Amino acid sequence: MSEIVLETRGITRDYHVGGGLFSKQKTIHALKGIDLKLEKGKTLAIVGESGCGKSTLARIITMIDAPTSGELLIDGQPVDITKAGLTSEMRRKVQIVFQNPYGSLNPRQKIGDVLMEPLIINDNVPAAERRERAMQMLLKVGLQPEHFNRYPHMFSGGQRQRIAIARALMLNPRLLVLDEPVSALDLSVQAQVLNLLADLQDEFGLTFVFISHDLSVVKYIADEVMVMYFGEAVEYGTREAVFSNPQHDYTKTLFAATPRADVESIRKRIAAKAA
Numbered sequence: 001m002s003e004i005v006l007e008t009r010g011i012t013r014d015y016h017v018g019g020g021l022f023s024k025q026k027t028i029h030a031l032k033g034i035d036l037k038l039e040k041g042k043t044l045a046i047v048g049e050s051g052c053g054k055s056t057l058a059r060i061i062t063m064i065d066a067p068t069s070g071e072l073l074i075d076g077q078p079v080d081i082t083k084a085g086l087t088s089e090m091r092r093k094v095q096i097v098f099q100n101p102y103g104s105l106n107p108r109q110k111i112g113d114v115l116m117e118p119l120i121i122n123d124n125v126p127a128a129e130r131r132e133r134a135m136q137m138l139l140k141v142g143l144q145p146e147h148f149n150r151y152p153h154m155f156s157g158g159q160r161q162r163i164a165i166a167r168a169l170m171l172n173p174r175l176l177v178l179d180e181p182v183s184a185l186d187l188s189v190q191a192q193v194l195n196l197l198a199d200l201q202d203e204f205g206l207t208f209v210f211i212s213h214d215l216s217v218v219k220y221i222a223d224e225v226m227v228m229y230f231g232e233a234v235e236y237g238t239r240e241a242v243f244s245n246p247q248h249d250y251t252k253t254l255f256a257a258t259p260r261a262d263v264e265s266i267r268k269r270i271a272a273k274a275a
């Protein structure tokens with residue numbers, strides 16, 4: 001039987017902006033009812049242009065932010081993100097890796113300490129074992145034992161992303177949310193990091209939500225694809241189905257890699273239809 005690691009049911013997220021002395025309050029519907037189900041060991045890619053709601057959805061899945069309505073289930077269990085409702089066991093099941101790991105690495109913290117920190121905060125692991133587990137993880141992501149005592153600025157962009165991935169895996173999560181994890185890297189380094197992610201997914205039976213605007217990366221890594229457009233999932237299915245038979249006008253334009261002007265015009269047509 002399939003194991004569903006991640007499920008969302010009708011997730012919405014509204015933001016209220018303005019409402020000051022000189023402007024009327026406006027509501028932005030960043031997510032408009034997102035339904036998805038993701039099996040263990042699979043990768044769901046979420047694509048769409050800037051502002052379509054990808055990061056908002058990532059924050060809700062990682063329990064950083066609460067939905068306005070709808071339900072998030074991890075391993076079939078409903079998540080209550082209020083302080084009283086969220087257990088540390090639930091929180092550690094989902095970890096996130098961001099586009100720019102440098103921003104989230106403390107420049108004065110050695111890499112070994114970066115990796116051991118989650119074990120200190122969340123687990124009662126003895127010091128010697130913490131060190132051993134951090135060292136093992138360092139090797140698993142293709143770094144060297146001597147990197148343990150080095151600082152973030154001593155690493156390349158690709159190596160830093162390996163460190164971020166290692167840190168995210170220290171608590172044995174079930175689900176990894178990867179928010180544009182290779183977008184800032186050179187092409188050859190991108191390929192290395194994507195291969196590493198694929199290996200780690202196999203080894204640990206990980207489930208991935210992979211956020212990207214790069215369709216060639218999505219084609220390579222995804223089992224399933226969701227295309228988002230103004231807060232809605234306008235396309236959702238297997239990679240083969242979505243790439244070979246896109247249904248929505250926006251997706252067709254996106255995949256045809258037509259010039260930007262065409263994307264703009266199609267957007268206007270869709271908006272006109274909806275009005």
Ligand SMILES: Nc1ncnc2c1ncn2[C@@H]1O[C@H](COP(=O)(O)OP(=O)(O)OP(=O)(O)O)[C@@H](O)[C@H]1O
Nearest residue numbers: 015016017028030049050051052053054055056057
């Ligand atoms: N904290 C916030 N307050 C107000 N509006 C927000 C907030 N966060 C996001 N939004 C709005 O919600 C919509 C979705 O934003 P989101 O960041 O999720 O999009 P995105 O697809 O991840 O874009 P990008 O790729 O640029 O990060 C946008 O219109 C954005 O301006």
